Amino acid sequence: MKDTPLSNCERDFLLNAIGEKRRLDGRQTYDYRNIKISFGTDYGCCFVDLGKTKVMAQVSCELITPKENRPNDGIMFFNIELSPMASPAFETGRQSELLVKLNRQLERCLRNSKCIDVESLCVVSGEKVWQIRVDVHLLNHDGNLMDAASIAAIAALSHCRRPDVGILGEDVTVYSPEERDPIPLSIYHMPISVSFAFFQQGTYLLVDPCDREERVMDGLLMIAMNKHREICSIQSSGGIMLLKDQVLRCSKIASVKVSEITELINKALENDKKVRKAGGRCGFAQSMPQERITALKADVSPVEMAGIKENANEIVQRAEAPSQSVPSPVLPAPGTGQVGEGLQTSWGLEEKEEEEEEEEEEEEDVQHVVEEQGRGDVVLISDSDSEEEEVVILNQEALPTKGTLSKQQRAADSKQQRAADSKQQRAADSKQQRAADSKQQRAADSKQQRAADSKQQRAADSKQQRAADSKQQRAADSKPQQKNKKQ
């Protein structure tokens, strides 16, 4: 998508207004927009609102092998995401010029300034070090992405806790937060980037330019500095000539802004710590403004359960009966089989039967049986004997074992017959009888009885009984089958 083009009238108005020392949102030349810093539910997640610009930073840690030339240093990795959420002009997965510029500047601001003690991230020299990954997501682009990103990244790093590790001989154990409290990163200082936009070949200067101001500016100067007034990086882009005085003046302004912002970050961190200590809730959900007309919240609400069971039962019962005839298997190519071609799925009923049979047996058991059943439906045609045997097991009727029939045909035949037979029978028998008998009875019996009984007892009772029942039945069933097989 393309961005809305900037009209000449906006450009002229902006430049004129800047000449008159006025800005679109009524700020003064050196004013920042409102900065709001909030933290997420988990450690190392930070949201920064700079006016309408919004970014989110997330820090994550991972154990990796270090670089060969620096076996004792942990690794810092920065990744800025320009998602189309922030601006229609951004695309995912494209290395745009802006992205490279922002990423590079963030790296220079936070990695090359050595604000984080990378040696403390070493676990086993040359083998295991922590990699600290910082993902910065731009959510809404209204200018000055760099400053917002740098504030979010450093605040997230200061908020981050990495898991504790223990070394016993050769073994490295990473403790979960429940076992041992995670430990914060050691941060020497907090570099913060401050952006200055220059207009009319450097005649006018604005701090914290918004989107439209950025579009008409001639050049941009980004100074990263910490509160000790140490410059961590400085970058000028746009190709304007700046005088020495201008750079010096900018660095003075930057030092004031940086100390203000550092104060703000520290206050936000402290607040968050207090809330966490008090066991209060924190995170994005809590930072949602309640008073806004566009926001609404609903409390925990129970879902009404009345009628749900009946409903579900009804649907299951209304489910279509499986078709009585099974079409002959389709063979796209020799040696391949196909499932369910032109056949309505009959799984619904079969599974239901299974459920009734095995009801509260262990899950595995049910699954197993279902699988078997399912296989009955699947037309398996293969040359291996084992497959056929498996097919035979399910068949209760006498097997047409004529040697003249080819294996495939036989399989197909038996399958049809068996499927038709067993299904009919089963459908007729078990459904009518069992459904009528056991369900009513059970429903009547067990519900009254069981409801009165405790759950555990019920489970135990029914399991024993039914397990015994079904085992007997199954044993009885399977015996003739085995005989069959031997024949």
Next chain:
Amino acid sequence: MLNSFKDKIGDVLLPGDVFSVQMPESITDSKPEKIVCGPGLRRNGDEVLVCKSGVLRHKPPNLYWIDSQQRRYIPVKGESVIGIVTAKSGDIFKVDIGASEQASLSYLAFEGATKRNRPNVQVGDLVYSQLIIANKDMEPELACIDSCGRANGMGVFGAGGLLFKVSLGLVRRLLAPQSEITVDLGKLFPFEMVVGLNGRVWVKARTAQQTLIVANMLESCENMTAQQRQVLFRRVADGSI
């Protein structure tokens, strides 16, 4: 159906809400009433389907529509919009009107323009024009003259002034006859204002300061009740802001 519809006038409706057009049996003898569905309403067989969230509005005798606060403009024939010229190609200008496609504007569609006498329009200029072709299957087309060949207020903007974007809902409120917001603003100080139905507003006051005040006040009017707005305007008039 009309009764149920009428009950809902001024109510907030959501997409998927359905009204049946089926007449009750008792009044089949009376002539079936016609209704006209405006934006956000669609006929779906015997039903009227709401497809946008917003407030149901009604204009006598039988016009109904949904008033929403969306931002994206969808071209409608006959509406006046503010466009930004993005390219000149051959004998047409390409104009961005904030829709899904750029609109085309013939250089002959200006007052007094002939093949020899081309209008002076540069890339980046603003034009106030009317949509003469707008439907989902065709590229929208603009014209800066009415059917009599008169400019009638349309054409290229002069120098100065500020363009900004507000929601389409606010634009419609501004353009409503005797709109309170416009009247209240007009009491503060004199200024020129052009409102395009595509959500773009152009304002020019005597000074840049006043232009900015108007722009910021309009942007903040989006979510304000009439009372809150009047309080704000009074404070501005007193000079406290």
Next chain:
Amino acid sequence: MEVCGSSSPTLREFGCEQNLLSRPDGSSSFIQGDTSVLAAVYGPAEVKVSKEIYDRATMEVVIQPKVGVPSVRERAREQCVRETCEAALLSKLHPRSSFTLVLQVVHDDGSLLSCFLNAACMALMDGGLPMGCLFAGVTCAINGEGQIITDPTAVQEKGSRALMTFAIDSTERRVMMSSTKGSFTVHELQKCIAISQKASEKIFQFYRDSVRRRYSKTL
């Protein structure tokens, strides 16, 4: 056939903010307990020629994970959301244009897919895109004891043997999309659908309340 436990399932507290981003045409944040998602939508906007469809709008969904680059899991979820949106949107009204939906994970504490769906629906509504119906996402988990838990947290999801997410439509409460994991019986499935349909009513009511609140000053 007692599958449902004694405790009745609940939805965690949920909240929503609309129109919170200035650049997109529509935006929303949806919060379910600690799970939260940010959604932004553009449309109808211009479309790349390669993706142009002559008789309807192209729907694109992008899911941004919180850490790292999108993987197969995100792609699968994108598809779930996209198909739901395509079913709800009247894309025939804007041929040769694009609807783009961007979803950003803010925090994952279970039921993420349903949160995606709810955030998407609010954003589409906020953007004023034409829709035939609304949709709500509900996630159900079946734990080891066979209890159904609606709107599970990440811990509950981990301890579950089956996890299902349904998109329910607002007009007839039908299932528009389902995504399941783990094993369950047909009966359990039907029960989960029935519960989701009940739960979706709460969400639809919430949609209505929040839109009503938003328009309360222009009534």
